[in-house]
Amino acid sequence: MRDYWLSKLCFDLLEPARAREYRQDREAVLKRYPLKPEVRAAVLDDDVAFLARLINPYLLRFYFSAVGMPDADFIARLRAADPNPRPAARRG
């Protein structure tokens, strides 16, 4: 299942102007989305592991790219949260 409003937030931030606005004032933008309290808290905490369970992985990646998290940091958080890590094949 997907969290619709979290997905909608991430989808809307694909628009560069909206992403700029979000980076400047997250709270103001978040008021437009009826997020569940625990989801809103995870968004404000940049909780990659929590949010990863709720949305499409591409939208998750777009979101954290839009907020300026470096890929290396994003990937490290994903791997730290992985309950079933597998041996790396070829890692970047």
Next chain:
Amino acid sequence: MAELVGIYAASHGPLIARDWHRLSDALKGRLSAAYGELGRRLSASAAEVIVGLAPDHWTNFFLDNLPALCIGIGEEHGGPPEPYLRDFTPKALTGDPELGRHILETALTSEFEPALSYRLRLDHGLCLPLSRMKLPRMPRIVPILINELEPPMLSYRRCFAWGGLLRRAIASYAKPARVAILATGGLSHSIGEPTMGEIDEDFDRRCLDALARGEESELIDLLERGAGRAGNGAHEIRNWAVAHAAAGGRGFELLDYLPAPEVYVGCAYAAWRLA
């Protein structure tokens, strides 16, 4: 009558454009050579129309309305919205409404049920390869966008059926037109998953080997069992499956394969043998 003059495939990893300046000279050289060779072949084919097979990266569709497959039948399609493709030209791509509509109608009378759009926005999925191919003249384009991001998706068996349908539709188009097919995406890669940055080179090479030999049942089995484990980006191999079936499963020439962790993608480039 229309003529199928070429069937090609290329990866489209966005970092190939966004991070181009950071890539090693060796990688840039091979990527440029692969896209350049595809561009040379496509130009030599004198294709007037490209049927472009690609995923939609949340550009046109969202959870509100997410077709399994959508055919662009408009006179014009929008260029890429991604900031790293801001230099892409033309800003709008000329469509081919008559051929698009013919493919759509052929599908609907053959028990396929695609969605339609009179104006799609074409993201890096199609525009990155098209820009890197450096075509002297941009052919008209009939985009076919397949949902390859959000499960559930078309089965690989159904993708092969779509390829056969596409072949029949082009062959039955009454107007003279030189038509090429360009499939983009894949091979193995992960986006937004813990395996992001990993490439399943073994899967990629088995896949390429099966595509080169053209054995459909082996390919379907390999893709149905293995693609889901090669990263969520590997779902894009559906476009290769459609192209393979459209070529009649006669195998292809692999132009290059680069397992490139720098761009997170097992990058492959190929041209199919035509009947």
